[in-house]
Amino acid sequence: MKNGEEQKEQRQHVSDEIAHRLLSDHQGMSPVQRDNIRSHVLKRRARWSITWPIWVLPLATASLVALVLGVNPSEPTLPEFYARGTGDRVAALSIVCTADPQSCRLGDTLLFEIDFPETKPYFAAFSRAADGLIVWYIPDGESGSSIDLRQQSKQGLLRSGVFLGPPHKAGAYQLYGLFSSAPLDRHQIRNAVEGETTVAERTIRVVPFTIKGQNL
Amino acid sequence: MPHLHTNPTLLEAFRRGEREALSAIYDAHVDAVSTVIRLGFNLDVKNAVRIPGILDADQQGECIQEVFLRAFSRKSRHAYDGQRPYKPYLLRIAKNLLIDRLRRTRPEISLDTEILDSDLQPLDDAMSIPDSAEASADVLHWRALRQATLLYLQNVERETRRFIHLRYEMMQTQDQVAEALGVSRRHVRTLERRCAKALRTHLRKLGF
Numbered sequence: 001m002k003n004g005e006e007q008k009e010q011r012q013h014v015s016d017e018i019a020h021r022l023l024s025d026h027q028g029m030s031p032v033q034r035d036n037i038r039s040h041v042l043k044r045r046a047r048w049s050i051t052w053p054i055w056v057l058p059l060a061t062a063s064l065v066a067l068v069l070g071v072n073p074s075e076p077t078l079p080e081f082y083a084r085g086t087g088d089r090v091a092a093l094s095i096v097c098t099a100d101p102q103s104c105r106l107g108d109t110l111l112f113e114i115d116f117p118e119t120k121p122y123f124a125a126f127s128r129a130a131d132g133l134i135v136w137y138i139p140d141g142e143s144g145s146s147i148d149l150r151q152q153s154k155q156g157l158l159r160s161g162v163f164l165g166p167p168h169k170a171g172a173y174q175l176y177g178l179f180s181s182a183p184l185d186r187h188q189i190r191n192a193v194e195g196e197t198t199v200a201e202r203t204i205r206v207v208p209f210t211i212k213g214q215n216l
Numbered sequence: 217m218p219h220l221h222t223n224p225t226l227l228e229a230f231r232r233g234e235r236e237a238l239s240a241i242y243d244a245h246v247d248a249v250s251t252v253i254r255l256g257f258n259l260d261v262k263n264a265v266r267i268p269g270i271l272d273a274d275q276q277g278e279c280i281q282e283v284f285l286r287a288f289s290r291k292s293r294h295a296y297d298g299q300r301p302y303k304p305y306l307l308r309i310a311k312n313l314l315i316d317r318l319r320r321t322r323p324e325i326s327l328d329t330e331i332l333d334s335d336l337q338p339l340d341d342a343m344s345i346p347d348s349a350e351a352s353a354d355v356l357h358w359r360a361l362r363q364a365t366l367l368y369l370q371n372v373e374r375e376t377r378r379f380i381h382l383r384y385e386m387m388q389t390q391d392q393v394a395e396a397l398g399v400s401r402r403h404v405r406t407l408e409r410r411c412a413k414a415l416r417t418h419l420r421k422l423g424f
Contacts, residue, residue: 014361014419017273019412022365023384027358029250029280031387032408033273037281038242045288046235096318098268109265113319154259155315161265 091116091179093205098161105212106170112158112177114149120179120203122146123158124189127173127209136186137162145183168211175207217244220302227298238288245306246280252310253279267314279317283310361424368418379407 014022020030029037092115097104104110114123124146125137139145152159178189180202192202218240220227229237253276256269270276286292287309296305369380382393383404390404397404 014416014424015274016409016412016416017277018361019415019419020384020408021273022361022415023369023380023411024387025362025365025385028247028254029277031383031389033277034246035390037246037277037284038239040281041242041284041288042235042238044285045233046238047233098266098318111259111265155312157259157265157315159259159265 091120091177091203091205093175093177093207095175095207095209097164103212104164104209106164106168108164109161110164111161113156114153114158114177115156116149116153116179120181120201121149122180122183123149123152124178124180124184125176126189127175129169130172133167133169135167139186139189142186145185146178146180146189148183164211170211170213172208172210175209177205177207179203179205220296221298221300231293231298233288233290233293241302242284245303246284248303248307249280249283249310250276252307253283253314256314257311267311267318269314270317279310279313283313286313361419364419364422364424365415367422368415372414376407376411379404380411383408 017030017033020032021027024030092113094113095104096111096113097108098111112125116123122145124139127135127137129135138147149158176193178184178192180192184192184202193204218226220230220241226237226240230241252269254269256267259265259267270279283306287306292309296302369377372380379393379397382388382396383390388396390401394401394404
């Protein structure tokens with residue numbers, strides 16, 4: 001969450017686009033922005049429809065093709081859709097806080113970015129503070145078990161976030177994420193993290209992060 | 217509103233990337249895309265995890281443009297199945313882009329594999345989702361800016377007022393305004409820049 005001074009500074013900047021929106025009395029896109037974007041998008045993506053007289057066509061074909069190619073440059077491959085859980089992926093874990101991606105504060109929501117191989121679709125997580133405090137996230141209870149990422153993640157993010165309220169305090173933490181081939185309960189997770197070998201195949205990822213105090 | 221999934225002719229023109237088809241689809245859906253980019257969305261309705269929108273107006277424009285560049289790529293045009301409404305398909309691209317953006321602005325965190333030696337002690341669970349609310353201060357600020365804008369509008373000359381009415385209040389295109397005023401499109405763009413600059417000067421004098 002931005003502090004009061006940052007918010008005030010941001011609000012004070014009246015750009016051309018803000019001026020256009022004020023003239024429209026519309027907080028969404030102004031007509032100027034709408035038209036500019038349309039123009040730019042069509043210039044890069046639309047093909048030109050050129051009508052040639054038929055008798056010209058044989059002579060003009062070569063140059064016409066060249067022209068079409070000229071206005072339809074090869075498009076970069078854009079990763080619009082994410083293929084998750086494929087066999088050649090490795091387990092990966094990172095985190096992001098929604099209120100301010102640059103840092104986590106008490107009162108924020110912590111999101112998990114997840115990538116997992118097909119062979120280890122189950123996930124558990126807890127964090128450990130510098131003073132040894134352990135905060136369990138998944139499973140949510142002694143009788144629970146790891147969650148199935150094939151159902152509980154979407155677009156590379158875990159569906160549920162973690163509210164950084166009590167018992168979290170400001171300070172340094174290590175987040176432990178455990179990917180496994182079968183669901184594990186807390187006892188099994190502890191064993192796995194402590195190096196016991198009598199558990200399902202698993203990968204552990206540790207992510208250090210810091211929780212700052214709440215903004216006043 | 218043009219519907220791709222019920223208009224085979226439009227769908228084919230869209231797939232071929234024809235200008236009129238892309239323009240029609242852009243006009244039909246740009247407001248919905250703009251709302252998602254500006255206000256964000258809930259990642260999961262049940263758990264109410266919110267992906268924030270973009271506050272800065274110029275960055276909003278960059279993202280909206282990127283959404284349509286992606287959506288109108290050859291690959292995306294052909295990936296759309298044409299069986300279901302197009303809007304959810306397009307908004308999914310917008311949401312993916314917001315998630316990408318959130319990822320890019322996070323701090324670099326290294327990943328290590330480490331085994332814990334000490335005993336683990338279970339404590340209270342911590343899995344709940346807070347509410348996030350728009351700052352009402354932003355709404356009040358907009359109202360104040362708008363009041364100041366109305367003062368500006370009261371004092372502009374008649375021709376400028378007519379231009380502002382056609383372009384901004386009636387939301388006519390540059391071509392339509394040019395025709396109505398009997399000027400070139402280039403002159404319309406000049407008038408846009410002049411109006412924005414004059415309003416900004418007026419607001420600055422009022423302390424905004």
